[in-house]
Amino acid sequence: MSALLVALHCIGMPLRTIRVRLTLWYVALLTIILVVFSAFLVLNLSRNLHAELDRSLVGEAQRSMATLDVQDGQPSLNEETEAPGTGVAITIYDRGGTIPMAGLRHPPFVLPATLLAEAAQGHQLFATAQGTDGAKWRVLAMPAVDNGQIIGVLVVARTEQEVTTALDQLVLLIAVAIPLTLLLAVVGGIFLAGRALNPIARITRTAEHLGAEDLSYRLSFAHADDEVGRLAATFDRMLDRLDRAFQRQRTFTADASHELRTPLALLISQADLALERSRTAAEYRRALSSIRDDAQAMHRLLSDLLTLARADAHQEELDCEPLDLRDLANEVVTALDPLARSRQLTLKFDSTDSVVVRGDQTRLAQLLVNLVDNGLKYTPAGGIVSIAVRRQGDYAHVEVTDTGVGIPPEHLPHLFERFYRVDKARSRATGGTGLGLAISRWIAETHGGTISVASEPGRSSTFTVTLPVLTASDAYQSADTAESTVRRARGTNGTG
Ligand SMILES: Nc1ncnc2c1ncn2[C@@H]1O[C@H](COP(=O)(O)OP(=O)(O)OP(=O)(O)O)[C@@H](O)[C@H]1O
Ligand SMILES: [Mg+2]
Numbered sequence: 001m002s003a004l005l006v007a008l009h010c011i012g013m014p015l016r017t018i019r020v021r022l023t024l025w026y027v028a029l030l031t032i033i034l035v036v037f038s039a040f041l042v043l044n045l046s047r048n049l050h051a052e053l054d055r056s057l058v059g060e061a062q063r064s065m066a067t068l069d070v071q072d073g074q075p076s077l078n079e080e081t082e083a084p085g086t087g088v089a090i091t092i093y094d095r096g097g098t099i100p101m102a103g104l105r106h107p108p109f110v111l112p113a114t115l116l117a118e119a120a121q122g123h124q125l126f127a128t129a130q131g132t133d134g135a136k137w138r139v140l141a142m143p144a145v146d147n148g149q150i151i152g153v154l155v156v157a158r159t160e161q162e163v164t165t166a167l168d169q170l171v172l173l174i175a176v177a178i179p180l181t182l183l184l185a186v187v188g189g190i191f192l193a194g195r196a197l198n199p200i201a202r203i204t205r206t207a208e209h210l211g212a213e214d215l216s217y218r219l220s221f222a223h224a225d226d227e228v229g230r231l232a233a234t235f236d237r238m239l240d241r242l243d244r245a246f247q248r249q250r251t252f253t254a255d256a257s258h259e260l261r262t263p264l265a266l267l268i269s270q271a272d273l274a275l276e277r278s279r280t281a282a283e284y285r286r287a288l289s290s291i292r293d294d295a296q297a298m299h300r301l302l303s304d305l306l307t308l309a310r311a312d313a314h315q316e317e318l319d320c321e322p323l324d325l326r327d328l329a330n331e332v333v334t335a336l337d338p339l340a341r342s343r344q345l346t347l348k349f350d351s352t353d354s355v356v357v358r359g360d361q362t363r364l365a366q367l368l369v370n371l372v373d374n375g376l377k378y379t380p381a382g383g384i385v386s387i388a389v390r391r392q393g394d395y396a397h398v399e400v401t402d403t404g405v406g407i408p409p410e411h412l413p414h415l416f417e418r419f420y421r422v423d424k425a426r427s428r429a430t431g432g433t434g435l436g437l438a439i440s441r442w443i444a445e446t447h448g449g450t451i452s453v454a455s456e457p458g459r460s461s462t463f464t465v466t467l468p469v470l471t472a473s474d475a476y477q478s479a480d481t482a483e484s485t486v487r488r489a490r491g492t493n494g495t496g
Helices: 002-010 018-066 113-120 161-209 227-275 281-312 325-342 361-377 409-414 424-429 436-446 472-493
Strands: 069-071 074-076 088-093 100-105 125-130 136-146 149-159 320-324 346-351 356-360 384-392 395-402 450-456 460-468
Touching (some): 018 136, 018 149, 018 161, 074 149, 113 136, 113 149, 281 436, 320 325, 325 346, 325 384, 325 395, 356 361, 356 460, 361 384, 361 395, 361 436, 436 450, 436 460
Antiparallel strands (some): 069 074, 088 100, 088 149, 125 136, 320 356, 384 395, 395 460
């Protein structure tokens, strides 16, 4: 393996790449598999060949035994029927297993005495012996029996030369084939790993060229069904999101600057006009009051912008507690009723049940004020703006309905976007900046709720806020938290 590392290093392949590591793992695994498989093959073949050799010895012995000549209780081999091939030796010993009596070919080695002695006892035995010719011999010794009497010991031997040659050839073949296969595996592995990892290199190149200025480039990977394809698709989707976020940010900054420039220009021109020449006290008062109105509008815009910026940065903290939406809506109606009257509008409140939610009183009041304020702004004199609080299952619904100008359907999907106004000129005249609904949506969503709109142009609009109601277990938990907070507070100031 280290030789492989050196070789890869020499051809300029960085060793720490996944491509090389993958190939090394693959080659290491393949080496283990090949070695184990080859060992199994050699052992199995050796076992089979030896078994075959033993079977042939038994066959040879049986043949010799069948044609054995017995004269006066003395066995001798039948030379006509027995013609052993090369590498085969057949000998017959006397009954004590010590004196070779006759042999068609004597084995070229000294037989172990114990083997003959045991065969003379009536046992059939196999043994392996080293011949004087340097070859290994397999020996079978068995008793020669006539009329139930052991009359001698028959020894059949066969050289293992053929078996050894066959095994040597197999080992040689394996010794050549394994390194060749591994070499092919290295080349193939590097090529295949390179092919599989190519798209990743493409993703890396793309990521390197991307900047905040241009997020328009996409990988658009064709084979989106495999792992790399899914990674590329995820990367593209992430780019989409980033692109949209950057786009929104840019538009937001441009819109904010634009919105601030108009009242600022007005403010400066009013101050210039007042300073042009000396004026009466009443004129100065009028100019200052107008400047104050513009400054107030700018102050409102800036605090709305700050709220949204802090919301984006998750810095806006909510001070949540159980509160009754019916009471809150009632307070908002009471506070805005004078404004409604001044515009000759009727502000109605319709609610029977008390609906308790967990929320930030100031923020939820701001949400309701925004919706009612819109209703009052965009409803002509004589119209009605009503607010209703209902509970449906685990959700509280607050509906703010007006009999106003309505909203054309094509504007509905964008209504909650920052600075979005249906009629820019009309909204500016009413002092609107188009941030009210964006803030309202953030408030609803940050309370785990939603906000939606339905409208009939020229007739009415209905904004619906849905919030999760406070269930008994939620209430228990929050009471528990409150109690432990009190306990902690007491503990720290030493009054506990
Ligand atoms: N009840 C309504 N009837 C008709 N149009 C509405 C109504 N509420 C909102 N709109 C339209 O949606 C736009 C966005 O409303 P939003 O409250 O966000 O902004 P705004 O009222 O113009 O300004 P801001 O609330 O920041 O003072 C408005 O400019 C208006 O065109
Ligand atoms: Mg508004």
